[in-house]
Amino acid sequence: MKHKEIERLIQKGLDGELKPNDKARLDNHLARCHDCATFHQEMSQTTRLVRQLGEIHPRADFNARILARLGIRQRFAWTKAGIVFAGSWVAVLLLFTYSSLPTRILGWLTTSFPSIVRVSEKAELVITSLSQVLTPILKSSLSNANPVIGLVFSILFIYFLGKALQKEVKCKA
Amino acid sequence: MTPRGETTQLIKKALEHDEEACTRILNLYKGRIFSYVYRMVRNYHDAEDITFDTFIKCFNALPSFDTSRPFTTWLFTIAHNLTMDHFRKHKIELEYCDELHQSGDDLAGEYEKKRKIERIDHALTQLPPIDRELIILFHKEEHTYQEISEILSIPITTIKTRLHRARKRLHGIVQKKPENE
Incomplete structure (x- = not known):
């Protein structure tokens, strides 16, 4: 499988739209490809950290x-x-x-x-x-x-x- | 998140000029709206002005609000439109900004969660506003594609394409790698 295709699957996964068979294909590739696995991990971490951004508030009045x-x-x-x-x-x-x-x-x-x-x-x-x-x-x-x-x-x-x-x-x- | 039933009740009471209901609506949403606007405009006072106008517009338009629609989406639509007005007024380019190609701080070796989050927050500032907005609405505010489509008035397919690009850009900034698009 091409890396471009893997990137598309990673993006789909982050969208929450990864189908089970695609997930299996992705997992299979990530287990063998270090670069793609790193990219997947970094992308996941980045989006996870965005979710954890704190709430900012206007002034008390x-x-x-x-x-x-x-x-x-x-x-x-x-x-x-x-x-x-x-x-x-x-x-x-x-x-x-x-x-x-x-x-x-x-x-x-x-x-x-x-x-x-x-x-x-x-x-x-x-x-x-x-x-x-x-x-x-x-x-x-x-x-x-x-x-x-x-x-x-x-x-x-x-x-x-x-x-x-x-x-x-x-x-x- | 507030159950829709509770929000509908609050809106009904707010329409009757109930101070408690108005305050509750403000307390429920001002943090989210202000955070979103602040992360877009990156200026506390401007963000406060836009958030202020958002709620004034919201309360004034409340009689015309369709309660079958999600209140949050409607509120974010108002905030988005006012933010865009602000950008237009200050002639800020939405697709690209000067900060885009500035170098980000290196994340390597930063394992403390808080510090990492701060870095992500900083990295977001280096994204073009339109990318930043999509990242915030989808990943921070957890809006669905449908909701984002309503807020931004753009098709879902466009949102998906832009979000993928935005994520890759953000990743590039965080990892200090040039974009390969």
Whole structure:
């Protein structure tokens, strides 16, 4: 058998289209011909290595950019916003109602870092003002269980807002 | 590979502007499309732009997609057409390129699998884009001749002839042997 014919059979084998009788002819020749056997081995190895080439990925924000271009808002952003909002609500509520922590932290900062005293003084002023305004409201609200209701309503509001926005989402197609 | 039923469901949901379905489609195919495009154009930013346009075009054309056809083939067809547009825009010759006759690095003595794969990847860059594309679509992406024929819009017989030539060229580059065609 001519080497050109063998090469054709090798190519057919790599195509996955080698018939059983051709395969037998090829194997028979390869067992006797060192050059063809080497060529067959190298070709097989080359194509096998192509199959093993790794996958390359675009930048991490690829999905976000596609969805933004299509006008599709990402749901997780609203879920995250809801969690952050609810967490902040509870934290602020507890901090201003039961703790003197804001004032204590401010005191510690002003004594430990004299360089930021001026900033701290301004911050203290803001926090004290906020405390003076918020504490009475929150304390009176707490006695009426209004903050809990407020929290529930806030979560529900964010949930339904997220759902409503999802429904409004449209592909520009 | 994703079962066709799952893909059909994802497409249906994506048509209803379901963010989760769109994200799933992106996560399933962006790596394959980007790898294919990157290996064709060999420039990360260009590849990202083409992949981006591929998915935008895909989602925009989704209402007209025939679900009896394989989604992957359709997606690769879009990617292929945009890649060809890129080549045309940058006046890159598809049959031959300047890199073709540059010498490849010698594979002899390189037995580490990873290194070998890197060499193959490098050798691919030295193939003309049309040969490179056939090698990637057939051997890497494991598309059938029929699918490749649809993607490239060329007859199966032509694909077979070109693929045989491409394989021999790649082998020649890897083995640092001149082509004997």
